[in-house]
Amino acid sequence: MLTIGYAAQTPKSPLAPWTFNRRELRPNDVAMDVLYCGVCHSDLHTARSDWGWAVHPVLPGHEIVGRVSAVGSAVSRYKIGDAVAVGCLVDACLSCDQCRKGEEQFCREGATETYNSKDRITGEMTYGGYSKHLVVREEFVLRVPDNLDLSRVAPLLCAGITTYSPLHTWNVVPGSRVGVIGLGGLGHMAVKLAVGLGAEVSVISRNRDKQADALALGAKRLLSSSDAQEMATAASSFDLIIDTVPVKHPLDPYLPLLDVDATLVLVGQLGPMDEQNTVPLIRGRRRVAGSPIGGIRETQQLLDLCAEKNILPECEMIRMDQINEAFERMERADVRYRFVIDMSTLQAPQGR
Template identity: 60%
Template structure:
């Protein structure tokens, strides 16, 4: 299938049009015309080579919503014309204990990311959602419930599942005291999702300038992390803290905020940490953990949960040729919303 996307050709993150071919449908494949694709901070990190050398030319994008245009002979769960979604991975071995446990992101043989990785069968580099079309194995395609706002659904495929998974894993329910560090693309979704689960949510930020926005999302307020007196007064006041900060920071300063057996879950930063002092952990049986997206079953669960509770990311729609400006904005800081590309703006010529 001949198609077109926007690709990085080197580690300067400058994106430009790239004509290429998607593979022919295998028996278990679904062909999708992409309608919207969210812009994740990890797209910028990847094409910049921040996480290692990349197989350029590379088309990023793993927050994909579209419509089915064709199906392979063995596909049973999708039909032409159906609204569907694709997230951060497009394959796994399907045979190991983690795959059988619906945790394909932890596949023992390595899951296949939506872009920048070898296809498990052909070896060709997977290309992501900044393009007009994509072909994906049926097991990694997700259903979009009827009536959802397709333009705002795309970021749920990464920002949504990345924050939903630890909330579910650590058993957030009515009355759970949840702190959310950062109110960017991940953080604002964590607040909305935790509040919908019935949690008592507090945003944790370096200032209170976003307090009105935090309350509108469902938080009871903001704890200002630079206010020493406020931080001391908040000791032992959280059962769970979701840490969405995308840069190196002092995780240890938040440990005293946890109650006994509380957990800080890191979902934002990928890289070295500041030196961690152990006394707050040892003296309260507190934990620092990490979490990586979620499995396909859980990703469908968050889509359905958002549909049920009318939860959407805060989005700013852009055209495909505005992606370089969006990347420049992302590089300057963590936005309190997600850019979403309207793929109708990308000419097929």
């Protein structure tokens, strides 16, 4: 299938229109017309090869919402016209212990990511949702509940599941005390989801500039990490802290906030962290953990929860040709809180 997308041909080149071919449908494949695609920091880092492993051309996008346009002969879960979504994964072995548990993100053979990853059958590189069309294995397609606004669903497929998974894994229930460090794309979803689960939520930030936003999103308070007295008063007051900060930073200010047996979960920074003092960990039997995205089952659970509780991200809609400007604004944290591309602004190639 001939289609068009926006790709970076080299780490230093801007994203620009690129015509390429999607694979023909396999029996277990679903084809979809892409309606909306979220913009993630991972897209920017991969396009620029900031992590060192990108294979160019890179066509990003792993927060994808669309409608089914065709199905393979063996597909049973979806039909033409269904509203569907695709997140960070498009394939896995589905036979290892982790896949059998619904944790495809931990596939022992290595999951196939939506872009910049090798197709399990052909070895060709995958290309993401900054494109007009997508072809995905049926088991990795998600159902979008009817009452969700399709234009705002996309960020749930990465920012949403990245923050929901630790809430689910660490058993957040009504009355749980949850802290969220940082109030950006990930942080605002963590607040909304934790509030939706009935938790008592506090945003932890260096200053009070985002206090009004935190309260509007449902947090009970904003805790200033630069206020020593306030931090001391909040000692041992959290069951779970989700750290969404995407750069190297110290954990020492936050560990005393955890109660006994409580956990701080890293979901933002991928790479080195500052040296850490183990005293608060040992004295309080506290833990520091990491968490990536969730599996397909958990992601569907997230979408269903969002439909039930009417939880959606705060989005700014952009045209496809605004993507390079959006990347620059993301680097300045100039977005509240996620960009979403209206893919109708990308024209299909002639002859499709």
